[in-house]
Amino acid sequence: MFEAASRAYADAGIDDPRKTVDAFVTCEEDFWSGISIFDEFTPDQLGGVYKPVYTITSDGLIGLASAYMKIRTGLFDIVVVEAHSKASEIITLNDIINFAYDPIYNRPLNLNPYFLAGLEATKYLHKIGGSRYHLSLIVEKNKTNALKNPLASYASKITAEDVNKLKPIIEPLNPLDIAQPIDVSIVVVLARSDIAKKFTDRIVWIDGIGWATENPSIENRDWSNAAYARIAANMAYKLADIKNPAREFDMAIVDDKISYKELEHIEALRLTGGKNVLRLLEDGEFNIKGSLPVNPHGGELGVGWALEASGLVAVLEGVHQLRNEAVGRQISAKKIVIQSWRGIPTTTGAVAVLTIDN
Amino acid sequence: MKTNLNIKNRVAIVGAGLTLFRRRMLDTPKELAWGAVKMALESAGLDIKDVEAVVIGSAPDAFDGVHMKGEYLSDGSGGIGKPTMRVYVGGGTGVFTPIAGWWHVASGLFDVVIAVAEEKMSPAQPHPQYVFKHIWDPIIERPLGLNLIWIFAMEMHRYMYRYNIKKEDVALVSVKNKANALDHPAAQAAGKITVDDVLKSEILVWPVQRLDISPVSDGAAAIVMVSEKIARRLTDSPVWVEGVGWALDSTHWTNRDLSYPKYLEVAARMAYKMANIENPRKEIDVAEVYDPFDYKELHHMEGLMLARKGEAPILTKEGITQRDGDLPINPSGGLLGVGNPIAAAGLMKVAEIFWQLRYEAGKRQVKKPVYTGLAQAWGDLMQVGTVIIMRGG
Numbered sequence: 001m002f003e004a005a006s007r008a009y010a011d012a013g014i015d016d017p018r019k020t021v022d023a024f025v026t027c028e029e030d031f032w033s034g035i036s037i038f039d040e041f042t043p044d045q046l047g048g049v050y051k052p053v054y055t056i057t058s059d060g061l062i063g064l065a066s067a068y069m070k071i072r073t074g075l076f077d078i079v080v081v082e083a084h085s086k087a088s089e090i091i092t093l094n095d096i097i098n099f100a101y102d103p104i105y106n107r108p109l110n111l112n113p114y115f116l117a118g119l120e121a122t123k124y125l126h127k128i129g130g131s132r133y134h135l136s137l138i139v140e141k142n143k144t145n146a147l148k149n150p151l152a153s154y155a156s157k158i159t160a161e162d163v164n165k166l167k168p169i170i171e172p173l174n175p176l177d178i179a180q181p182i183d184v185s186i187v188v189v190l191a192r193s194d195i196a197k198k199f200t201d202r203i204v205w206i207d208g209i210g211w212a213t214e215n216p217s218i219e220n221r222d223w224s225n226a227a228y229a230r231i232a233a234n235m236a237y238k239l240a241d242i243k244n245p246a247r248e249f250d251m252a253i254v255d256d257k258i259s260y261k262e263l264e265h266i267e268a269l270r271l272t273g274g275k276n277v278l279r280l281l282e283d284g285e286f287n288i289k290g291s292l293p294v295n296p297h298g299g300e301l302g303v304g305w306a307l308e309a310s311g312l313v314a315v316l317e318g319v320h321q322l323r324n325e326a327v328g329r330q331i332s333a334k335k336i337v338i339q340s341w342r343g344i345p346t347t348t349g350a351v352a353v354l355t356i357d358n
Numbered sequence: 359m360k361t362n363l364n365i366k367n368r369v370a371i372v373g374a375g376l377t378l379f380r381r382r383m384l385d386t387p388k389e390l391a392w393g394a395v396k397m398a399l400e401s402a403g404l405d406i407k408d409v410e411a412v413v414i415g416s417a418p419d420a421f422d423g424v425h426m427k428g429e430y431l432s433d434g435s436g437g438i439g440k441p442t443m444r445v446y447v448g449g450g451t452g453v454f455t456p457i458a459g460w461w462h463v464a465s466g467l468f469d470v471v472i473a474v475a476e477e478k479m480s481p482a483q484p485h486p487q488y489v490f491k492h493i494w495d496p497i498i499e500r501p502l503g504l505n506l507i508w509i510f511a512m513e514m515h516r517y518m519y520r521y522n523i524k525k526e527d528v529a530l531v532s533v534k535n536k537a538n539a540l541d542h543p544a545a546q547a548a549g550k551i552t553v554d555d556v557l558k559s560e561i562l563v564w565p566v567q568r569l570d571i572s573p574v575s576d577g578a579a580a581i582v583m584v585s586e587k588i589a590r591r592l593t594d595s596p597v598w599v600e601g602v603g604w605a606l607d608s609t610h611w612t613n614r615d616l617s618y619p620k621y622l623e624v625a626a627r628m629a630y631k632m633a634n635i636e637n638p639r640k641e642i643d644v645a646e647v648y649d650p651f652d653y654k655e656l657h658h659m660e661g662l663m664l665a666r667k668g669e670a671p672i673l674t675k676e677g678i679t680q681r682d683g684d685l686p687i688n689p690s691g692g693l694l695g696v697g698n699p700i701a702a703a704g705l706m707k708v709a710e711i712f713w714q715l716r717y718e719a720g721k722r723q724v725k726k727p728v729y730t731g732l733a734q735a736w737g738d739l740m741q742v743g744t745v746i747i748m749r750g751g
Binding site: 029030031034035036037038039040041042043044048049050051052053054055056057058062065066068069070072073074075096097099100102103104210211212213214215216217227231232235239342345346347348 | 364365366367386417418419420423424425426427428429430432433437438439440441442443444445446447448454458460461462464465466467489490492493495496602603604605606607608609610620621624625628632737738739741742
């Protein structure tokens with residue numbers, strides 16, 4: 001956290017966060033960190049001692065929404081958001097994910113926690129008329145894109161045909177359909193617009209942000225429709241005055257923790273413009289050189305699963321793209337949409353619209 | 359603390375709800391949360407469909423035994439299909455939850471927000487204290503096998519030594535709060551006890567004895583927070599959130615002066631500045647101060663600058679903190695009397711101030727006229743102070 005914070009403060013031109021920053025948000029879950037009351041261990045390394053510091057037990061993009069609201073109140077000028085993953089210290093990752101299932105109805109089944117992803121993927125592919133091969137195309141695209149991203153841990157020059165040959169672990173998903181964990185800490189500095197202008201002339205604006213939770217009950221939710229992403233997108237688009245999302249964005253970063261989710265999220269964000277999402281995928285429209293590049297950094301399948309920092313991995317790539325710093329994978333982008341999901345078995349996600357001035 | 363006072367939107371509390379506080383409740387955590395939310399909505403004259411966003415507060419996941427407790431609680435909290443967010447500052451969460459609710463509304467993004475706090479401590483085995491074995495630095499402290507009561511015993515000892523406070527003077531807080539709780543319908547640990555009862559109760563870690571400490575509890579609390587335009591439509595007696603403040607001290611609790619909660623003073627100054635309070639001792643009419651241990655009520659009164667350093671036991675002894683006193687503290691009965699389902703206990707305090715400022719506290723209503731009230735909570739490694747200041751309409 002200290003290293004990421006130091007780099008973020010240097011990037012923002014903040015000399016002493018203990019004097020400059022008004023509040024700090026960290027994003028973490030106790031069970032990921034192996035500590036009860038994780039937020040105890042946050043203030044020192046961020047420069048937040050004797051400052052308003054708190055934790056939200058959610059994804060970094062929802063942490064960003066929390067900071068965004070605080071600035072809008074008028075009480076805070078500069079707010080810092082931190083999220084991280086130290087997944088390499090988790091010995092029993094799947095057992096911890098199982099603890100997120102309902103303790104009475106679901107957990108006693110003691111299944112591989114990704115059983116739900118297998119069921120959802122099957123239902124979703126059936127609904128849209130897709131096949132196992134379409135999932136492999138997403139894996140190929142994202143792992144190949146990640147080759148150009150120096151932060152990516154799971155980049156690979158792999159073809160959809162090779163992915164298709166792998167043995168499934170939970171039908172229809174094979175090991176490459178599921179993002180693998182990484183360690184990372186990401187820190188983002190937010191400021192009120194007039195304050196931000198004093199720090200930099202390369203400001204990335206949050207034009208809109210939204211978040212939502214659907215039904216936590218796995219028996220009562222829609223298995224083929226990412227309603228949380230649709231609700232969050234509606235909120236973000238309303239704030240950002242986005243009327244036609246399929247036409248207005250130069251690129252999209254959507255959550256692909258599990259391959260089928262990329263397509264589900266693209267649809268929920270209304271990025272297809274009424275066209276068939278499978279045809280767009282087959283035609284390469286989501287590739288770096290396509291009409292709407294999706295996950296040019298490699299997504300989570302290529303970069304890795306950053307636990308609660310997943311949303312900030314997307315923000316980081318968005319900032320790099322908008323500031324023209326995404327060397328090797330640069331897209332000419334002025335307005336982008338980013339989206340995160342908290343992973344199995346949750347129905348919580350967030351959407352943000354980021355822009356940069358000409 | 360730099361506090362910007364360009365706040366654009368006023369925020370009001372218009373309803374509150376509370377479950378029973380008990381040990382080994384049969385209700386699931388979701389059911390507890392919904393019980394409180396339903397009551398809060400009904401008291402505000404609203405329906406769950408009117409709610410635009412939900413803020414959930416709950417302390418360690420290990421108590422309820424669920425990973426991602428905010429997700430688990432989201433349906434019981436009324437959050438399905440809505441922007442829902444769980445916030446967390448350990449034991450300070452209960453007062454922090456309405457602070458987060460405040461910024462949801464004050465941001466201008468939402469007009470009607472539910473702030474709900476739930477805790478079900480009973481399921482933790484072999485005893486809820488064991489959850490606290492995992493709150494320490496995993497390298498430096500956890501191997502010592504520390505118990506939470508041990509460090510509070512150190513703090514209590516230091517506080518008593520620094521200001522030459524007698525154990526019987528601290529015990530007066532427990533006597534007062536447990537007696538106050540006799541009038542609280544949700545109370546778990548109300549009782550008419552004496553100082554002698556406290557002093558003769560089982561020693562846990564000297565100087566902490568059984569009756570110095572709040573119980574293990576299950577329960578939930580909720581409030582409805584709305585924008586000014588909605589408040590004016592719903593009620594003639596909204597309670598306005600006029601000040602919020604919170605601050606974290608360093609993780610390294612061993613390096614700080616345990617006799618005075620400086621972090622709480624920082625949090626209080628932030629809230630007082632926002633509420634334009636210059637002399638809290640005179641301007642706060644009633645306060646719900648966090649009292650998981652009896653000495654903490656005294657400690658926190660001083661951190662909140664409601665008493666000078668070392669003066670809180672004197673005010674208590676003189677009866678000034680009684681319900682009919684000049685500065686009523688914990689008229690609800692506090693955590694010592696009503697119970698301590700951690701996050702829910704903090705929000706219970708906010709609900710009590712809401713009822714006090716609306717003159718709806720029944721037998722618990724303080725004698726003096728009340729216009730400005732304060733609720734406060736505390737937590738983490740003796741590290742965080744959360745403060746909210748409310749005013750009647």
